[in-house]
Amino acid sequence: MDKLELFFNEYENLKTYFSYKEYSNIYKFYEDYRYQNAEKRFAHLHKSDIQSCFDSIYTHSIAWAICGGKYEYKKQYKNSKSFGDAWDSIMQRMNYNETNGIVIGPEFSRIFAETILQYVDKRVAKVLLDAGYKWKEQYECYRYVDDIFFYYNDSKVLDVAMRAFEDLLHEYKLSISKEKSDDLERPFITSISRAKIKIDALLSDSIKMHNPQEMAQPEKETETEVEDEEVDIDEQKIKEALESKDFVHINSKEFNRAFKSMMVENGVNSKDIMNYTLAGIATKLERLFKKFDNVFYVLCKAIDKGEHVEDCRKKKLQMEKMLLRYLIGLLDVIFFLYSDCKRVNTTLKMMNILNNIIIYLGNNYEEKEKKIIKRFSLAIRDEVFKKIQSEIGIVFKTTSFDVDAQIETLYFLITLKSMPKQYGIDAESLEKYFTDENGNSIDMSQLNALSIIILLYYYGNIETFEKDKKILIEGINSKYENSGLPDPRKDAELMILTLDLMACPYLIHNDRKKICKVMNIDKTAQMCIERYFRRHKFMFTKWTGIDLTKELGAKVSQEVYT
Helix, strand or coil: CCCCCECCCCCCCCCCCCCECCCCCHHHHHCCHHHHHHHHHCCEEEEEEECCHHHHCECCHHHHHHCCCHHHHHHHCCCCCCHHHHHHHHHHHCCCCCCECCCCCCHHHHHHHHHHHHHHHHHHHHHHHHCCCCECCCEEEEEECCEEEEEECCHHHHHHHHHHHHHHHHHCCCCECCCCCEEEECCCCCHHHHHHHHHHHHHHHHCCCECHHHCCCCCCCCCCCCCCCCCCCCHHHHHHHHHCCCECCCCHHHHHHHHHHHHHHHCCCHHHHHHHHHHHHHHHHHHHHHHHHHHHHHHHHHHHHCCCHHHHHHHHHHHHHHHHHHHHHHHHHHHHHHCCCCCHHHHHHHHHHHHHHHHHHHCCEECHHHCEECCCCHHHHHHHHHHHHHHHHHHHHHCCCCCCCCHHHHCHHHHHHCCCHHHCCCHHHHHHHCECCCCCECCHHHCCHHHHHHHHHHHCCCHHHHHHHHHHHHHHHHHHHCCCCCCHHHCHHHHHHHHHHHHCCCCCHHHHHHHHHHCCCCHHHHHHHHHHHHHHCCCCCCCCCCCHHHHHHHHHHCCCCC
């Protein structure tokens, strides 16, 4: 799955203006001809990582890099008000006038870091050339953001190169991470790469439609998609559907045991492979659903047309029960995997898998002229939705509220909101989640803007959450009142939150009035803002009519370096 924009590719949700011609993700470098060609010619690979790169960059160093080095800048350009100085000033203002570290995420930060690091690259290359070492003859070196790959045969060239990197990076207040440095001998394959090969094999065997007659054949990469398309059926197609031996099966205990064994054998941690694993599950599950529909759709349409009704109903019921057992097992698997790696990215990937399941079970087949053919019975939906509800409930029960990691768990409320209301989490469970180990309620003013928005979206105007919403609003007011800023409008989080709350349909006028008072927004301005949002409905958060598939796609497209 691509994590950065590729050259000449078009995306509906574009986060960055600039594009990458070669590698949207570091794993693509491992698969590229440059990596393989270097492996043919060099016996050794040294991998290094620049420690806390964005957090450690000294903003003044941009002027040094642009002007030919720290000492050259101080000698020639220090009081010249150069472009580097102007850029330095911008980066400081973006980060509360801090000179140590730059904000992670913005386009400027990405270019800022590259400008400095490319200057270091050129200086290291010159040091090596002066020492008699030529690129592509005695060594090859590649850098991907803050990861350095140095190929060599003679350890002397590595010693010269790493001393140069360390000296030059130190000059720019950066350093090599000793903990993340690694030396590999040909063939170059890391423990993470070996683990991913095992993961691919495990997923390919567990998340696919099996055919007893084609067990020895490899899984096809593409499948014919019939979902939501009107397809003519005849006696032959109905016969093939009734005689189909395709099946799905997963043993969650065996899968989980195999996954744990793979991690131990390859010496990897969950955080190293979980994004990759969950993304692979999502992709293969979509393919499985399409393959399942190749048979299931024919049965549903035959029943709708009144052809071979009894036989088709019997076969359809068998397939439904088989799919139910499979999805229950798969849900056991993904929540088991997630329990060891509760991070924002993994939560989003979990939500993507759950959303695909919810949509697939919740939708019927829609043909031309809006004709609807019923897909699944309410029974299978109910069982799977209850399982999702139960597993998310366990996540809330087994996860303590952490002021520094708030949205990892709360994001699941958006998934619950996308299902019928009877599958939501109850008020008592949420109240327990916001209770500390001593039984005291968490101060809701500690919630960040995203957590506040997620909770308001989930509470809505539901009567059973009225008390909780009142407590949340009191916490929001305290958050504003205790900001301690001379002008709270200069705080990005409060400003973004304010605009979203002004558009929120679950707050009343008086709630907004209190917020506006703290934010120094007068009565006239408040009326204009509220009038605007009555027409335009939302600012950053789409409070009603949310398309979760589209929103998750937008969120995933915003992941930058991976």
